[in-house]
Amino acid sequence: MTLLVFGKTGQVATELARLAPDAIFLGRDDADLSNPAACVAAIKRHAPTGVINAAAFTAVDKAEDEEPLATVINGEAPGAMARACAELDIPFVHISTDYVFDGSGQDPWRPDDQTAPIGAYGRSKRAGEDAVRAAGGTHVIMRTSWVFSAHGGNFVKTMLRLGAERDALRIVSDQIGGPTGAADIATTALRALDTIATKPDLYGTYHYSGAPDTSWAGFAKAIFDEAGLSVAVEEIPTTDYPTPAARPLNSRMDCSSLEAAFGIERPDWRAGLKDVIKELNA
Known part of the structure; x- marks a missing residue:
C-alpha cells in the first residue's frame, strides 16, 4: 500500500512515521489544511492507495476565537480529502474526537449516539465527520480522547514539567475519560486502513480510547508515580479551573464495535505511559 498521511509533526503523525517510514507525510508546507483544494491536489498528485488524516486544528481554547479557521481545517479539509478518496476509490481514515459529544451523563458514548x-x-470536528460521511467513500472515522506521547504538547509532558517544579498541584477530578497513547492510535489507524481496503463493508464511525477510564487527577497521579516524582495532587472540580472553552465532563467511550469489527481491544494507557516516560528519560 502506498500510504499518504496528512500531518507530519503532530503526535499521531510522528508515531505513524515510526510504523510506516515509507509513507508520504504532508506537513503544512506541503498541503495546508486551511486550503482544502491543496489537499485534493496532493491526493491526486501522489495517487496513493490509502490516506490517513492525522492533522487538525487542536487548540481547543483558541478555536473559540478562531472558529471559522478551525471549521475549514477540521471540517472542510477532511471533507475534501474524503471526496477525492471516494473519486479515486481508495480507503480513508480520519481521526476525530470525543468533543463531538456534550459530555453529559456517565455512560460510555457509543458511535451512534x-x-x-x-x-x-x-463543532468543527463534527463538521468534518459529517463531510467525510457525505463523501460516500470507504472510510473509518476514529474518535479518540486524551492523546499523549513523548512528542508535542500534551498532558503527560505538562505534568512532568510542572511536577519537576512544584511539590503540589490542583488537578480537575470530575472530567472522566480514557487517556490514549498516540502510538496505539497510529497502530490502530494503520490496521483499520488495511482492513477496509479489502473489507469495505466495515466502513463507518468507531471509538478508540485507552483503559481504564480515569480522571485528569487520577492520570496525573499515575504520571507522577511512574516518573518517581513526589507531588501532592489536590482534586478540584472543573468549576475551580475555568477555561475559555468548556470541557466535556464525560469522555468515556464505548469501543466495543471497533473490537467486534477489527479485533482491536482498548489499550492499557498505563503501559503506554510507561513507554512514553522511558522515551523521555532516554
Whole structure:
C-alpha cells in the first residue's frame, strides 16, 4: 500500500512515521489544511492507495476565537480529502474526537449516539465527520480522547514539567475519560486502513480510547508515580479551573464495535505511559 498521511509533526503523525517510514507525510508546507483544494491536489498528485488524516486544528481554547479557521481545517479539509478518496476509490481514515459529544451523563458514548458539541472545536470536528460521511467513500472515522506521547504538547509532558517544579498541584477530578497513547492510535489507524481496503463493508464511525477510564487527577497521579516524582495532587472540580472553552465532563467511550469489527481491544494507557516516560528519560 502506498500510504499518504496528512500531518507530519503532530503526535499521531510522528508515531505513524515510526510504523510506516515509507509513507508520504504532508506537513503544512506541503498541503495546508486551511486550503482544502491543496489537499485534493496532493491526493491526486501522489495517487496513493490509502490516506490517513492525522492533522487538525487542536487548540481547543483558541478555536473559540478562531472558529471559522478551525471549521475549514477540521471540517472542510477532511471533507475534501474524503471526496477525492471516494473519486479515486481508495480507503480513508480520519481521526476525530470525543468533543463531538456534550459530555453529559456517565455512560460510555457509543458511535451512534447523538452528537452535541459544547464548543467551537467540537463543532468543527463534527463538521468534518459529517463531510467525510457525505463523501460516500470507504472510510473509518476514529474518535479518540486524551492523546499523549513523548512528542508535542500534551498532558503527560505538562505534568512532568510542572511536577519537576512544584511539590503540589490542583488537578480537575470530575472530567472522566480514557487517556490514549498516540502510538496505539497510529497502530490502530494503520490496521483499520488495511482492513477496509479489502473489507469495505466495515466502513463507518468507531471509538478508540485507552483503559481504564480515569480522571485528569487520577492520570496525573499515575504520571507522577511512574516518573518517581513526589507531588501532592489536590482534586478540584472543573468549576475551580475555568477555561475559555468548556470541557466535556464525560469522555468515556464505548469501543466495543471497533473490537467486534477489527479485533482491536482498548489499550492499557498505563503501559503506554510507561513507554512514553522511558522515551523521555532516554
